[in-house]
Amino acid sequence: MNWLYQVGRTLADCVFDGGYAGDIAGIENIPRSGPFILASNHASFFDPPAIGRHVPAEIAYFARKSLFKPGLIGSILTSVNAIPVDRDGESDIQAVKKVLGALKQGRGVLFFPEGTRSPDGTLRDPMPGVGMIACKARVPVIPARVFGSFEAFGRDMEVPALNIPISVAFGVRLSPDAFDPGPNEKSRYLETSRRIMKAVAAIPPPAPSPI
Numbered sequence: 028m029n030w031l032y033q034v035g036r037t038l039a040d041c042v043f044d045g046g047y048a049g050d051i052a053g054i055e056n057i058p059r060s061g062p063f064i065l066a067s068n069h070a071s072f073f074d075p076p077a078i079g080r081h082v083p084a085e086i087a088y089f090a091r092k093s094l095f096k097p098g099l100i101g102s103i104l105t106s107v108n109a110i111p112v113d114r115d116g117e118s119d120i121q122a123v124k125k126v127l128g129a130l131k132q133g134r135g136v137l138f139f140p141e142g143t144r145s146p147d148g149t150l151r152d153p154m155p156g157v158g159m160i161a162c163k164a165r166v167p168v169i170p171a172r173v174f175g176s177f178e179a180f181g182r183d184m185e186v187p188a189l190n191i192p193i194s195v196a197f198g199v200r201l202s203p204d205a206f207d208p209g210p211n212e213k214s215r216y217l218e219t220s221r222r223i224m225k226a227v228a229a230i231p232p233p234a235p236s237p238i
Contacts (some may be wrong), residue, residue: 067139
């Protein structure tokens with residue numbers, strides 16, 4: 028694990044454990060080794076670190092190209108394995124190659140099938156990009172869901188709220204046979220994304236930790 032990634036993970040632990048302590052469930056569903064796709068809902072800039080800090084191995088992040096602006100933020104994103112991509116990854120050939128390359132190296136990759144942050148915290152229809160990657164890579168997909176991040180730092184909030192519990196739950200992994208309708212499906216990639224998003228939507232909030 029590179030040092031900047033480790034520093035970021037440590038900072039994330041401090042921030043979330045200190046001001047947004049929530050519950051966690053389904054850690055056992057994350058592979059200990061080998062490539063996989065993490066697919067989660069997206070309602071806040073808090074979502075990537077809220078998820079990533081619970082994953083044992085270093086993962087790559089599939090992030091919108093518009094976030095990679097010149098300066099400190101862009102440099103940090105690149106250093107922590109963020110891969111710039113157009114909102115619909117299906118049309119971004121370079122990003123697709125980088126993501127497939129990361130998976131071939133045995134790394135996990137985090138995707139947000141909705142493509143952008145939800146404006147109201149509710150789940151939105153997915154883009155076909157994650158479906159295309161999943162069908163091409165043929166690796167397990169782990170659905171995940173973040174609870175509370177919209178209330179803590181929603182899209183229209185300029186300053187994060189404090190003391191809002193942010194919980195994360197990981198669902199049972201999906202095999203290619205479970206998410207891929209096959210090449211004869213007219214809208215194969217979009218249908219794959221819909222199946223993945225359906226699995227995300229089915230994840231319940233983690234049970235509260237016993238006091």
